[in-house]
Amino acid sequence: MARRTKKLKQAAKFGARYGLRPKRKWLEIDRIQRQKHICPVCQRKAVKRVSTAIWQCRKCGAKFAGGAYVPETKKMQEILAKFERLLEEEKKMRKEMMKKEEE
Numbered sequence: 001m002a003r004r005t006k007k008l009k010q011a012a013k014f015g016a017r018y019g020l021r022p023k024r025k026w027l028e029i030d031r032i033q034r035q036k037h038i039c040p041v042c043q044r045k046a047v048k049r050v051s052t053a054i055w056q057c058r059k060c061g062a063k064f065a066g067g068a069y070v071p072e073t074k075k076m077q078e079i080l081a082k083f084e085r086l087l088e089e090e091k092k093m094r095k096e097m098m099k100k101e102e103e
């Protein structure tokens with residue numbers, strides 16, 4: 001007889017709750033968050049999750065906030081890119097304003 005918890009592994013702890021799809025999703029997330037990630041400071045693969053959205057590098061000790069389950073999410077990169085663009089635009093606007101003030 002096949003083991004009851006074969007397919008769901010650790011997600012079996014949820015028992016009959018939540019249904020199969022969220023449990024599969026949880027397994028995927030759990031697998032990723034347990035892996036070591038690359039440190040943005042020293043580039044070594046030693047970053048582990050301390051708690052939700054908090055990550056720390058085991059090598060250089062750098063502690064930083066990130067995604068709840070992965071240190072850097074796609075969404076974050078998108079937001080950062082947008083933020084940089086906004087900063088550039090603000091710089092330009094300031095320069096233009098200063099020019100007008102000088103005139």
Ligand SMILES: [Zn+2]
Nearest residue numbers: 039042057060
């Ligand atoms: Zn590091």
